[in-house]
Amino acid sequence: xxxxxxxxxxxxxxxxxxxxxxxxxxxxxxxxxxxxxxxxxxxxxxxxxxxxxxxxxxxxxxxxxxxxxxxxxxxxxxxxxxxxxxxxxxxxxxxxxxxxx
Amino acid sequence: xxxxxxxxxxxxxxxxxxxxxxxxxxxxxxxxxxxxxxxxxxxxxxxxxxxxxxxxxxxxxxxxxxxxxxxxxxxxxxxxxxxxxxxxxxxxxxxxxxxxxxxxxxxxxxxxxxxxxxxxxxxxxxxxxxxxxxxxxxxxxxxxxxxxxxxxxxxxxxxxxxxxxxxxxxxxxxxxxxxxxxxxxxxxxxxxxxxxxxxxxxxxxxxxxxxxxxxxxxxxxxxxxxxxxxxxxxxxxxxxxxxxxxxxxxxxxxxxxxxxxxxxxxxxxxxxxxxxxxxxxxxxxxxxxxxxxxxxxxxxxxxxxxxxxxxxxxxxxxxxxxxxxxxxxxxxxxxxxxxxxxxxxxxxxxxxxxxxxxxxxxxxxxxxxxxxxxxxxxxxxxxxxxxxxxxxxxxxxxxxxxxxxxxxxxxxxxxxxxxxxxxxxxxxxxxxxxxxxxxxxxxxxxxxxxxxxxxxxxxxxxxxxxxxxxxxxxxxxxxxxxxxxxxxxxxxxxxxxxxxxxxxxxxxxxxxxxxxxxxxxxxxxxxxxxxxxxxxxxxxxxxxxxxxxxxxxxxxxxxxxxxx
Ligand code: HEM
Ligand SMILES: [Cu+2]
Numbered sequence: 001x002x003x004x005x006x007x008x009x010x011x012x013x014x015x016x017x018x019x020x021x022x023x024x025x026x027x028x029x030x031x032x033x034x035x036x037x038x039x040x041x042x043x044x045x046x047x048x049x050x051x052x053x054x055x056x057x058x059x060x061x062x063x064x065x066x067x068x069x070x071x072x073x074x075x076x077x078x079x080x081x082x083x084x085x086x087x088x089x090x091x092x093x094x095x096x097x098x099x100x101x
Numbered sequence: 102x103x104x105x106x107x108x109x110x111x112x113x114x115x116x117x118x119x120x121x122x123x124x125x126x127x128x129x130x131x132x133x134x135x136x137x138x139x140x141x142x143x144x145x146x147x148x149x150x151x152x153x154x155x156x157x158x159x160x161x162x163x164x165x166x167x168x169x170x171x172x173x174x175x176x177x178x179x180x181x182x183x184x185x186x187x188x189x190x191x192x193x194x195x196x197x198x199x200x201x202x203x204x205x206x207x208x209x210x211x212x213x214x215x216x217x218x219x220x221x222x223x224x225x226x227x228x229x230x231x232x233x234x235x236x237x238x239x240x241x242x243x244x245x246x247x248x249x250x251x252x253x254x255x256x257x258x259x260x261x262x263x264x265x266x267x268x269x270x271x272x273x274x275x276x277x278x279x280x281x282x283x284x285x286x287x288x289x290x291x292x293x294x295x296x297x298x299x300x301x302x303x304x305x306x307x308x309x310x311x312x313x314x315x316x317x318x319x320x321x322x323x324x325x326x327x328x329x330x331x332x333x334x335x336x337x338x339x340x341x342x343x344x345x346x347x348x349x350x351x352x353x354x355x356x357x358x359x360x361x362x363x364x365x366x367x368x369x370x371x372x373x374x375x376x377x378x379x380x381x382x383x384x385x386x387x388x389x390x391x392x393x394x395x396x397x398x399x400x401x402x403x404x405x406x407x408x409x410x411x412x413x414x415x416x417x418x419x420x421x422x423x424x425x426x427x428x429x430x431x432x433x434x435x436x437x438x439x440x441x442x443x444x445x446x447x448x449x450x451x452x453x454x455x456x457x458x459x460x461x462x463x464x465x466x467x468x469x470x471x472x473x474x475x476x477x478x479x480x481x482x483x484x485x486x487x488x489x490x491x492x493x494x495x496x497x498x499x500x501x502x503x504x505x506x507x508x509x510x511x512x513x514x515x516x517x518x519x520x521x522x523x524x525x526x527x528x529x530x531x532x533x534x535x536x537x538x539x540x541x542x543x544x545x546x547x548x549x550x551x552x553x554x555x556x557x558x559x560x561x562x563x564x565x566x567x568x569x570x571x572x573x574x575x576x577x578x579x580x581x582x583x584x585x586x587x588x589x590x591x592x593x594x595x596x597x598x599x600x601x602x603x604x605x606x607x608x609x610x611x612x613x614x615x616x617x618x619x620x621x622x623x624x625x626x627x628x629x630x631x632x633x634x635x636x637x638x639x640x641x642x643x644x645x646x647x648x649x650x651x652x653x654x655x656x657x658x659x660x661x662x663x664x665x
Binding site: 072076079080083086087090091093094095096097098099 | 295360423426430
């Protein structure tokens with residue numbers, strides 16, 4: 001793992017980190033602004049969408065998933081996403097099929 | 102004893118060399134050499150001490166619960182005190198004893214040794230995990246001493262978020278911190294098992310103990326963050342009235358249960374899978390046979406870890422969830438029993454025509470087999486929607502999960518402690534006492550918990566401190582309390598003779614059971630870096646046929662005295 005992250009770092013890691021940071025701040029600002037626009041139930045969707053984007057950026061760059069050469073890292077990422085899907089999907093079997101509400 | 106492991110008739114060869122060789126215990130002395138150690142074996146012992154401490158605390162609460170239920174009237178403690186007692190009992194036993202028990206003690210000690218590594222992949226993270234556990238534990242103690250919690254270990258909203266005025270946030274934080282210790286242990290095991298296997302130690306040669314810990318680690322890594330987030334949400338809802346679980350603010354109280362059980366059902370497999378790993382090792386050794394269906398046992402561990410995540414809503418059938426979803430979860434709960442059954446059948450097939458030895462570890466393994474099977478089968482009763490409606494929230498559920506968690510997980514833990522004690526301490530424990538203790542535990546356990554199945558079936562609700570409207574429940578409750586006393590004696594005994602053996606026990610040979618596995622090919626107790634030279638593995642796991650074959654020079658016949 002070390003060789004690879006080194007080569008990624010070699011391409012001016014600081015610049016990369018700061019630009020990701022700026023992107024995150026911009027996203028936060030958009031979230032804030034979007035909250036004042038009346039979109040009905042889409043407000044939550046927009047907020048969640050932006051949050052997902054931010055989490056992805058953090059995982060890819062700050063947590064070095066983008067440059068990971070390790071198979072194990074990829075396995076962990078895929079497994080985590082898969083289990084998140086299970087959590088959301090199976091929970092929705094309840095919410096989507098309640099005969100009341 | 103029908104057929105003991107062949108042992109030398111002549112006087113035993115000198116066991117202890119005149120000078121004690123350097124090992125992980127005597128390599129360094131002093132408190133700091135322990136508190137700052139990065140040796141996985143020493144960290145395992147730190148964990149052993151700390152979880153034993155919490156086991157006593159949890160046991161003390163259990164004793165008070167059982168004493169209260171001795172009589173139908175609520176006369177020993179008050180209602181809110183009783184609520185706190187069962188809550189603190191559950192929280193301590195689940196989060197501070199059972200979840201760390203086998204992985205953090207036996208797993209920490211054995212995972213590197215079994216795969217032929219010098220240590221875990223991240224020794225300092227391993228130490229950090231113990232400190233996190235201790236910080237969480239101290240927070241928990243503080244919480245208990247300043248009032249405790251009364252929601253039950255499950256923290257159900259909206260009681261936990263809107264109503265109770267006990268120390269929810271503090272207990273939640275304690276569990277949050279301890280959860281990270283669990284995540285770090287899992288992380289360490291995954292990386293260690295992937296990266297640090299000795300040459301020749303292929304995946305298909307790994308002891309099944311390792312497979313079980315690998316599966317456990319998957320659950321720890323993927324499940325624990327969810328419960329951590331859930332706890333944060335409860336705290337946030339309490340402090341900021343966010344409206345996540347409160348319907349008045351647009352939340353949904355069942356969401357809490359979904360999130361909580363997404364972790365907490367798999368968490369029951371964090372407790373039982375390592376125990377299954379222990380039992381697999383013991384059964385192979387004391388039937389002197391290769392495990393029947395190695396790859397089925399290995400992959401059923403992974404299957405349990407994955408399927409375990411698909412069944413959580415079986416804890417919510419009567420909570421008001423969608424009936425259609427209930428149907429799905431009921432079916433999936435039936436499916437999760439399949440990999441467990443695969444294991445039970447394979448263990449039984451291993452015993453078949455084995456040359457079985459009834460040493461103490463094996464007695465615990467037998468106990469595990471029977472009690473886990475009862476626990477698992479009653480789980481199927483509970484997964485059936487029709488039965489569940491009747492017995493949910495009764496003592497039937499209490500009996501079910503104690504058969505699994507105490508009858509299964511704790512039996513395995515004790516069996517493992519006996520099996521590897523000679524390796525850990527370098528001393529032999531007194532075999533006669535150990536068999537007696539195993540018997541007492543088994544009898545005490547059944548006397549405590551079997552009556553609870555009947556009580557639940559008759560309709561006694563769980564978490565009630567007063568059953569004076571149903572005095573006919575008393576006789577079974579008296580039996581249960583009496584059993585708990587016996588069980589308590591059974592647990593104290595090993596504590597006493599393990600301590601005794603550290604001073605007075607006979608020195609243990611390297612391989613007292615003539616067992617297969619790399620951990621037995623190094624001195625007892627092992628040197629700090631486990632192996633004097635890196636082992637190279639050229640044999641399959643559980644090669645008992647080779648170990649016992651007379652033409653192979655029968656190494657065990659002249660090698661070492663047998664512990665008994
Ligand atoms: C063999 C497969 C298993 C099945 C099908 C199963 C099924 C169930 C079901 C349906 C319930 C809910 C009862 C209710 O509240 O209405 C339950 C409760 C419980 N089970 Fe299992 N179980 C299984 C294995 C296990 C294992 C291996 C453990 C622990 C190591 C375990 C621990 C528990 C606990 C702790 C509860 C009670 C939770 C609570 O209400 O506080 N179960 N089980
Ligand atoms: Cu469950």
